[in-house]
Amino acid sequence: MTKFVQVCLNGLTLGSLYALIALGYTLVYGVLRFINFAHSDVVTIGAWMAFVFCGLIGWLGTDSPIFAMPFILALSMAACALLGFTIERLAYRPLRRAPRLNVLITAIGVSLFLQNAGQLKWVFGTQPQAMPKLLSEQALFTIANVKVPVVDVVIVVLAFVLLVWLQYLVFRTRLGQAMRAVSFDERTAALMGINVDWVVSITFMIGSALAAAGGMMYGLRYGTLLQTADSVWVLLGLKAFVAAVVGGIGNVRGAVAGAFLIAFVEMFGAAYRSPQMRDVYVFGILIAVLILKPGGLLGKSTVEKV
Amino acid sequence: MALLEVSGLEVRYGGIHAVRGVSLSGEEGQVVALIGAHGAGTTTTLRAISGLVRPSKGTVRFAGKDITSMAPHQIVALGLSHAPEGRGIFANLTVDENLQLGRYLRTDNAAVHKDREHALSLFPRLRERLQQNAGTLSGGEPQMLAIARALVARPRLLLLDEPSLGLAPQIVQLIFKIVKTIASEGTTILLVEQNAHMALSVAHTGHVLEVGTLVHSGPAKQLAADDAIRKAYLGVH
CATH class of the missing domain: 3.40.50.300 (P-loop containing nucleotide triphosphate hydrolases)
Structure with missing residues (x-):
């Protein structure tokens, strides 16, 4: 029982992290129909920015004030929103009318640029760093002999709040309506008086801010920040991408459903089968979904003429 | 002029x-x-x-x-409003949401309401289908929606x-x-x-x-x- 509850808790926490990251992929795909391969690097930079901000303010020990975490989170999200805005403006916007493959290759280029620029001595460097302990290590409460640490509770609550907010934004606001209109047809949306460039910019900023939240919380949970090109980051981004595809790329609710499915399968597989095989389970689901329901669990299948 | x-x-x-x-x-x-x-x-x-x-x-x-x-x-x-050819409607949104996009730039709510009512009185069939997905419209309805949506922009x-x-x-x-x-x-x-x-x-x-x-x-x-x-x-x- 204890093990089961522990695994469920791990799945819930990891699923929340995947969901925050997966939403960035799915939002950008929804609006522009392309996979932003640089998204996982925004996650990495979000985590590192949190570390840098902590250092600048001097919150590196365990004695940082209670408001340090939300404050650093807000800074990191803002910094990444700016980064996302800049990436779209400089790298993707000039290619808006270009064939999709060009944009895809550009995204890989941006990804490589961020990974390598992050390793420069005057950026984040190549040495691993310990993420400052902004949240208490103590258990907030105990269920079935399982200690539930503050950080896990904060991750799940934060993800929940951001997801509800995003759901509200997309389906209940004028901006969300504009996003859905652009997603369906950019030209017709422009004829409604929608500033398409602005909607795309906002979408990138929201996705990147969520990525920063995911990256920083990942850092707080696992404690160590590896250099920006490390495969840990790549794998984290890749799994979140798998979550978005499994749920149905372009679908906000699908991304969240996919994220929790992936995380639970990964955690249960690792705990009850083989820990070495955890990535295999994740990509196994991807293959199964692509064979059985290529549009994703909540997505619509589309026929594309070739 | x-x-x-x-x-x-x-x-x-x-x-x-x-x-x-x-x-x-x-x-x-x-x-x-x-x-x-x-x-x-x-x-x-x-x-x-x-x-x-x-x-x-x-x-x-x-x-x-x-x-x-x-x-x-x-x-x-x-x-200046442009009602594009037949399929220029948002098939992923409801008829009502399509009409709301037509008034995207307007802030004079009372006047918008009047224009919307007027557009719907010209195309009563749209009123019956307000909550329906625009992708399910048939016959001349998509075209009617495109025109009504343009009219809501006055x-x-x-x-x-x-x-x-x-x-x-x-x-x-x-x-x-x-x-x-x-x-x-x-x-x-x-x-x-x-x-x-x-x-x-x-x-x-x-x-x-x-x-x-x-x-x-x-x-x-x-x-x-x-x-x-x-x-x-x-x-x-």
């Missing part, structure tokens, strides 16, 4: 010279028909006016302002692209009756049509476009009586 003045408009898509020097104008309150077969450059002309494609030459002036190089959303804000100039395309004759009659009503209420209309007979029956002036060039221009009645046009576009031999 004319509300819309297009002069020497040219549009190129890569190597294709789609519009080759089109000049036309529309007085406030008038209906101008632009007649052309598929591929004649009519849709491209409308897109150049509403800012969706950038002309390589020529100017477009609307209400005295040069709008040639303005972005589509800025042009909409000036009071435009000074309405660009209508082939409202009769692919519709049954009865529905074509209905749509043209409504076009006439809209025009009589003071909205200026630039109407693109292949159905020259219907278009010229509601228009004040008409233009005929062939391979990107205007080949005939004049009062609608005169064009409708012209032998060459009757043979080519009205199916009279």
Whole structure:
């Protein structure tokens, strides 16, 4: 029982992290129909920015004030929103009318640029760093002999709040309506008086801010920040991408459903089968979904003429 | 001064010279028909006016302002609405949400409500389908929605692209009756049509476009009586 509850808790926490990251992929795909391969690097930079901000303010020990975490989170999200805005403006916007493959290759280029620029001595460097302990290590409460640490509770609550907010934004606001209109047809949306460039910019900023939240919380949970090109980051981004595809790329609710499915399968597989095989389970689901329901669990299948 | 003045408009898509020097104008309150077969450059002309494609030459002036190089959303804000060909509706949104997008730039809620009611009274079938996904509309309904959505913006100039395309004759009659009503209420209309007979029956002036060039221009009645046009576009031999 204890093990089961522990695994469920791990799945819930990891699923929340995947969901925050997966939403960035799915939002950008929804609006522009392309996979932003640089998204996982925004996650990495979000985590590192949190570390840098902590250092600048001097919150590196365990004695940082209670408001340090939300404050650093807000800074990191803002910094990444700016980064996302800049990436779209400089790298993707000039290619808006270009064939999709060009944009895809550009995204890989941006990804490589961020990974390598992050390793420069005057950026984040190549040495691993310990993420400052902004949240208490103590258990907030105990269920079935399982200690539930503050950080896990904060991750799940934060993800929940951001997801509800995003759901509200997309389906209940004028901006969300504009996003859905652009997603369906950019030209017709422009004829409604929608500033398409602005909607795309906002979408990138929201996705990147969520990525920063995911990256920083990942850092707080696992404690160590590896250099920006490390495969840990790549794998984290890749799994979140798998979550978005499994749920149905372009679908906000699908991304969240996919994220929790992936995380639970990964955690249960690792705990009850083989820990070495955890990535295999994740990509196994991807293959199964692509064979059985290529549009994703909540997505619509589309026929594309070739 | 004319509300819309297009002069020497040219549009190129890569190597294709789609519009080759089109000049036309529309007085406030008038209906101008632009007649052309598929591929004649009519849709491209409308897109150049509403800012969706950038002309390589020529100017477009609307209400005295040069709008040639303005972005589509800025042009909409000036009071120019473009109802694109049949499928230019948001099939992923409900009919109601489509209408809401039509008023995207308006903040005068009370007046919007009146215009929306008026648009729905012109197309009562849309009122029955407000909560339905626009992708499930059939027959002339998508076209009705495109026109109603443009009306909710309360435009000074309405660009209508082939409202009769692919519709049954009865529905074509209905749509043209409504076009006439809209025009009589003071909205200026630039109407693109292949159905020259219907278009010229509601228009004040008409233009005929062939391979990107205007080949005939004049009062609608005169064009409708012209032998060459009757043979080519009205199916009279």
